[in-house]
Amino acid sequence: MVTALGAWTIKQLNDLGRVGRFLLRCLFQIIVPPYKLWPMVQQIHFIGAASVFVILFTGTFTGMVLGLQGYYSLRQFGSEGALGAAVGLSLVRELGPVLTALMVTGRAGSAICAEVGIMRNTEQIDALTCMAINPYKFLFAPKFLAAIICFPLLTSLFDVTGIVGGYVIGVKLLGVNAGAYLEGMYKSVVWEDVYMGMIKSLCFAVIMVWICASKGYYLHLNKAGFGAEGVSRATTQAVVLSSVSILVCDYFITAILL
Amino acid sequence: MSAQPAKNIAIELREIRKTFGQQEVLQGINLKVKEGKTTVIVGGSGQGKSVIIKHMLGLIRPDSGEIQVYGQNILTMSNKEKSEVRMNFGVLFQGGALFDSLTVYDNIALPLRERTKLKEEQIRYRVESKLEMLDMPGVGSKYPAQLSGGMKKRVGLARALMLDPKVLFLDEPTTGLDVKRSKEIYRLFASIQAKLSFTAVIVSHDAPKIFKLADYIALIADGKIQGCLTPEAFQLSDNSYIKNFVQETMGDIYRG
Ligand SMILES: Nc1ncnc2c1ncn2[C@@H]1O[C@H](COP(=O)(O)OP(=O)(O)OP(=O)(O)O)[C@@H](O)[C@H]1O
Numbered sequence A: 001m002v003t004a005l006g007a008w009t010i011k012q013l014n015d016l017g018r019v020g021r022f023l024l025r026c027l028f029q030i031i032v033p034p035y036k037l038w039p040m041v042q043q044i045h046f047i048g049a050a051s052v053f054v055i056l057f058t059g060t061f062t063g064m065v066l067g068l069q070g071y072y073s074l075r076q077f078g079s080e081g082a083l084g085a086a087v088g089l090s091l092v093r094e095l096g097p098v099l100t101a102l103m104v105t106g107r108a109g110s111a112i113c114a115e116v117g118i119m120r121n122t123e124q125i126d127a128l129t130c131m132a133i134n135p136y137k138f139l140f141a142p143k144f145l146a147a148i149i150c151f152p153l154l155t156s157l158f159d160v161t162g163i164v165g166g167y168v169i170g171v172k173l174l175g176v177n178a179g180a181y182l183e184g185m186y187k188s189v190v191w192e193d194v195y196m197g198m199i200k201s202l203c204f205a206v207i208m209v210w211i212c213a214s215k216g217y218y219l220h221l222n223k224a225g226f227g228a229e230g231v232s233r234a235t236t237q238a239v240v241l242s243s244v245s246i247l248v249c250d251y252f253i254t255a256i257l258l
Numbered sequence B: 001m002s003a004q005p006a007k008n009i010a011i012e013l014r015e016i017r018k019t020f021g022q023q024e025v026l027q028g029i030n031l032k033v034k035e036g037k038t039t040v041i042v043g044g045s046g047q048g049k050s051v052i053i054k055h056m057l058g059l060i061r062p063d064s065g066e067i068q069v070y071g072q073n074i075l076t077m078s079n080k081e082k083s084e085v086r087m088n089f090g091v092l093f094q095g096g097a098l099f100d101s102l103t104v105y106d107n108i109a110l111p112l113r114e115r116t117k118l119k120e121e122q123i124r125y126r127v128e129s130k131l132e133m134l135d136m137p138g139v140g141s142k143y144p145a146q147l148s149g150g151m152k153k154r155v156g157l158a159r160a161l162m163l164d165p166k167v168l169f170l171d172e173p174t175t176g177l178d179v180k181r182s183k184e185i186y187r188l189f190a191s192i193q194a195k196l197s198f199t200a201v202i203v204s205h206d207a208p209k210i211f212k213l214a215d216y217i218a219l220i221a222d223g224k225i226q227g228c229l230t231p232e233a234f235q236l237s238d239n240s241y242i243k244n245f246v247q248e249t250m251g252d253i254y255r256g
């Protein structure tokens, strides 16, 4: 029993160390030359551009539901005028970065994990290694960079469409004063809130690529299963773990920055 | 093809042991790969030939033993040093290991793009001449999933040869090819070998044809190298495993 616990602890620490080294190597390879633009552009297309529609859609509806819920809650206190502030703050600080990260994890994170996992399974990563091509540089650095560029942009998009969605519901549908909506938002959302949102989205970008890529990369050490089943299990694990980590990390960043 | 005195050793395995789960696949492998020579590893399916190659490439760590490449122990090397050693390698994996999201052209061009500073037109010229040489003109735009098994092998071979490696590892280069094509591959191999005089490690089931190419033949059975001999000596060896192997692949002609 005790030895089993000990062995388990050692294994967990080992895994943690390996994944930590993975992140450090990736970040190192981002910094050192040579820099290649094209792979990064492809990844930006994949992680960013292809997610725009999803983000527009979820952003609008999140804003609309905020408008609806906020209106009826605030009306009880007779302060519908604060709707703009409520929608703006919750989007910029929390919902924008978090929901964007969760959506992109579902879309691109799962794909990253599956892609890398299949490369591991079919010896493509071994082939890269044998060609003396650094997989961290070749595979992961462009993904990290692309995510770091795309997440804040997608988050901004989410915020803006959400605010518009809240405006449409609150002002056009429920009759909140347009001036009050915008004025309240303008007064209460300060630059610190925007910074906080951006810092969050940067952290989430790193977490997403880190977890999803390393789950695929270390597929052969994962005893979850073999072949196609192994890839599918690892992908599921990667998405769940990324999402949970994003939410946990969200709490801590909020606690530190508030 | 003739027995010459041992020149420099390119790769040496010493007492390599490797266990996967309960199964001890390698039980003390000793093998010297001589520089500029072709060493062919033969043996039954599942005996550990591919595992030996992966040890030489530094992709698998042995449980015990020592692996030297050009006199340097690769087990104690940093990743950077290993990568420098691998600059000299060209590898064809048993499964091809082609990058399935890249076209055939991009697959073959990848080592040139990542490791050299050649211009795109020079790369195009080289890739196309390699494709031509391997009898596959015009397949450059296809994806690996759209190729036949034998074509994948040849694309993998083209990729392995792209940077004129000093050491070439071929894991079953002709399995899945028709007789004519595999003969062509052998001829091609011999002509490139004559030109570049690289060291080659070939795993093959294609005995006895492969013997013509080989300078040395090593038989693996029961987790050990039963002998690494010239083709002539191999066919006359007293080792019971080798005798059996020779008999099975060539019939009784050498007995008595
Ligand atoms: N990663 C691994 N995990 C567990 N067992 C393995 C692994 N790789 C190889 N083996 C086992 O090692 C043995 C040797 O495998 P290997 O692929 O080297 O055979 P081989 O001699 O190349 O056979 P073939 O001629 O069919 O290619 C097999 O029994 C295989 O089950």
Ligand SMILES: [Mg+2]
Pocket: B049, B050, B051, B094, B171
């Ligand atoms: Mg094999």
